[in-house]
Amino acid sequence: MKIIMLGAPGAGKGTQAEMIAEKYHLPHVSTGDIFRANIKNGTELGKEAKSYMDQGLLVPDELTVKILMDRVSQEDCKNGYILDGFPRNIPQAEVLDKALAELGDKIDHAIDMEVPDERIIRRMVGRRACVSCGATYHVENVPPKKEGICDKCGDALILRDDDREETVKNRLNVYHEQTQPLIEFYEKKGILKTVDGTKDMMDVFKEITEILA
Ligand code: AP5
Ligand code: MG
Numbered sequence: 001m002k003i004i005m006l007g008a009p010g011a012g013k014g015t016q017a018e019m020i021a022e023k024y025h026l027p028h029v030s031t032g033d034i035f036r037a038n039i040k041n042g043t044e045l046g047k048e049a050k051s052y053m054d055q056g057l058l059v060p061d062e063l064t065v066k067i068l069m070d071r072v073s074q075e076d077c078k079n080g081y082i083l084d085g086f087p088r089n090i091p092q093a094e095v096l097d098k099a100l101a102e103l104g105d106k107i108d109h110a111i112d113m114e115v116p117d118e119r120i121i122r123r124m125v126g127r128r129a130c131v132s133c134g135a136t137y138h139v140e141n142v143p144p145k146k147e148g149i150c151d152k153c154g155d156a157l158i159l160r161d162d163d164r165e166e167t168v169k170n171r172l173n174v175y176h177e178q179t180q181p182l183i184e185f186y187e188k189k190g191i192l193k194t195v196d197g198t199k200d201m202m203d204v205f206k207e208i209t210e211i212l213a
């Protein structure tokens with residue numbers, strides 16, 4: 001099963017992708033997490049990606065597409081995967097489609113998580129992220145058992161550099177201009193499913209599992 005998570009920054013794509021990954025034993029593939037891991041490790045890719053991410057802009061397709069394609073061609077992705085944060089514009093979606101079509105394959109579900117912009121900022125300011133394993137928390141909604149420490153891997157939690165209010169606003173603009181057109185793109189393919197991302201995260205998860213069942 002191949003799933004795409006769509007939705008604005010802070011809609012809960014990462015939160016739900018992690019839960020789906022656990023339940024269905026599929027790898028959670030997040031381009032944002034891959035970039036952040038590279039930033040943490042000080043790689044060239046990380047340096048280049050950071051210059052875009054800190055402004056709330058998309059990292060150029062030349063970099064992003066190659067990384068994603070390398071990742072999904074690994075052994076653990078052969079029975080499917082959950083894409084979180086990719087594709088983020090029509091050209092990326094077309095590259096993915098074409099690559100899958102060449103293998104006689106396709107995406108099964110594109111799940112759009114709807115959350116209005118005004119809810120997003122509140123979520124981002126309280127978010128804490130683990131750079132080692134990608135787990136996401138919220139100081140009020142989803143606190144870790146021990147403050148500042150990841151429940152899953154024990155590493156330190158960070159406030160993402162791009163979660164400042166100004167940057168979040170830029171990310172929302174980029175989302176509406178470049179990413180939102182994907183909703184129509186997948187609707188035309190007949191694989192779009194919409195969920196209400198403002199609900200409690202377990203209720204959102206329940207809606208998603210009903211779609212995937
Ligand atoms: P990326 O890491 O993908 O960020 P994003 O899309 O902006 O999304 P977020 O991770 O901010 O939000 P999310 O939807 O995962 O929400 P979360 O589950 O954390 O990308 C970062 C940057 O990398 C981009 O800006 C770009 O520069 C670059 N990039 C990445 N992919 C790219 C690509 N394909 N092409 C080009 N550039 C790319 O939830 C948010 C918060 O809310 C958390 O604190 C969570 O605990 C809480 N929460 C979740 N669900 C609920 C709920 N139901 N109720 C209450 N709180 C909730
Ligand atoms: Mg995320």
Ligand code: ZN
Pocket residue numbers: 130131132133134135150151152153154155
């Ligand atoms: Zn962790």
